[in-house]
Amino acid sequence: MRAILVILIAIVVFSCKETQVNSVSMKEDVAILANDSLNGRKTGSDGERKAADYIAKRFEDLGLQPKRLEGFFQKFTYKASKNPHQEAEFTAENNESTKTGQNVIAFLDNKAENTVVIGAHYDHLGMGGEGSLYREGKAIHNGADDNASGVAMMLHLADSLQKKGSPKNNNYLFIAFSGEEEGLLGSNYFVKNPTIDTKKVTYMLNMDMVGRLNSENTLAVYGVGTSPIFKQAVNANARELKIAENESGVGPSDHTSFYLANIPVLHFFTGQHEDYHKPSDDAEKVNFEGMKIVSNYIFSIIKDLDNQPKLPFKKTKNESEVVPEFKVTLGVVPDYLFSGKGMRIDGVSEDKPAQKAGLQKGDIVVKMGDFEVTDMMSYMKSLSKFEKGQTAKVTIERGGELKEVEVTF
Structure with a gap:
């Protein structure tokens, strides 16, 4: 199985031939991104760069365009903090004390006034270390749910939003964020160095750990209070899903960076589990039928909001401040x-x-x-x-x- 996946990565990422992979399923995307050959996609590592190349190739084959970048990439260099309570520092330096991550960004231009940002982080913990809950030494942390699942769903939505009958009243900017596990670095950097006018961003959708929908079909949706328009759309499209709402726009994932820039956000999450930040978060444990349900749900929300003008932003209570x-x-x-x-x-x-x-x-x-x-x-x-x-x-x-x-x- 591993040999087949390595061959598939090589074909998709490194082939000089025109390779059409529009039909790649979410299951195949997760299997590739969570394969041992990428060594856990640690920010700045060779494994993360291979994952970035794969995502860029998927964007290209889906017919999406770069947006004033070095290809599909937005690189950033930072100094990691030795103090866990202190943020990493972006820097222009590039030496042994710095690391370089890269967001992968693509644009679907519908010639509309406003743009919806759809994002998911693609980095993970590499061989463990800081942030890992595994206590038995170094091991590859593949992060199938966290967050190959979110990237696969983002790619699935990118495909769906180009099909006949899809909503066309907004443009769509798709971002695979680097450095989330290091402290929301990629999303923070993008918001401070945007490749589009963020005043024209109507809302942002974030998918982080969307691969373990439970038997009760419960999906957590955070940020419902960040625009007065959201609550109705979130609940009206639920169908078979049981929605666990959270008002706050602040949380431990990339939507927070956009909320702090006064952009309405929704964050989708299928829940914590015993494989979180451990080597056992592998592709065979992902609920792919559940991922289809969640992806269709998010698409329905996008469609429901398509005729709305630019969404109004609303500040919410920061629940992390009262913990x-x-x-x-x-x-x-x-x-x-x-x-x-x-x-x-x-x-x-x-x-x-x-x-x-x-x-x-x-x-x-x-x-x-x-x-x-x-x-x-x-x-x-x-x-x-x-x-x-x-x-x-x-x-x-x-x-x-x-x-x-x-x-x-």
């Missing part, structure tokens, strides 16, 4: 798509307080000590009340019944 500080951890992965009462556990970490107390995936935490847990924010506020070494009674719902366990933090 409390923690001295302890429960050692679970929350289910961010859960919309019921409490905090549902989507994964349990090895040798952490939750596992030692017997908590399981699917348990719903409804009370911690004296503190009621009704949602994610109340869970975080409750957790912030405990000290290391403290023991508390935690009430969970399991199989429709309440159960009380003791947790030592």
Whole structure:
């Protein structure tokens, strides 16, 4: 299988012949971008550059145009910060202390007044290190869901938006961002160095981790409050999807850079999982039928908004500013798509307080000590009340019944 994929990459990326790959499926795109031969697509690495070449070739074969760039590429050089609480710094220097990433950008010109930006980051964690949740040494982090899935969906939408009957009242700028895992570098750089007039951008759509649609068909949509037009479009087109709304335009992905430039944004996300930032995030675990559902949903939103004039922007509450500080951890992965009462556990970490107390995936935490847990924010506020070494009674719902366990933090 690996040999076949390497050959396919070579044919698509490096062939001098005219190769038409319009019929490439999202499954094939994910398989190529998440293949071991790209070594996890670390920003500035050879693997990321090969991925960029592949995406540029896909753009070209889809009939899209560069937009005043070096081909389809927008390169940027930066100094990585040694302080995890400090942002990387863009620089004109190019030496051993700097790295170079590159956004891959293509334009669909419908001769319209305004433009919709559709983006997804294509970089990942390489062999692990900073940001990885894998603790057993170096290993290739292929990032099939994070975020080969988003890039594949962006390419699928690029194809769909050129077909007969597709919406034509806006232009479309497609951006595969570099450096997202390093701190939203590519999107930040683009917004500060745009290749189009950003005052003519009506809204931005971002897809990050859209490859694991669950059995409940729950899709998180962030940024719903960034324009008064969004809420109706997001819900009216849901069909079989269950939408978990979030108003805020600020979050840990590239839509944030556009929101901070006063551009309405929507971010699509199928949820956290136990393979997040681990070598096990591979293509065989991606729900490709689910990806089709999500892609069709996003296309419907685009179509629904096509007759709108430039969308008005609205500031939203920055929920990250009110997140409390923690001295302890429960050692679970929350289910961010859960919309019921409490905090549902989507994964349990090895040798952490939750596992030692017997908590399981699917348990719903409804009370911690004296503190009621009704949602994610109340869970975080409750957790912030405990000290290391403290023991508390935690009430969970399991199989429709309440159960009380003791947790030592």
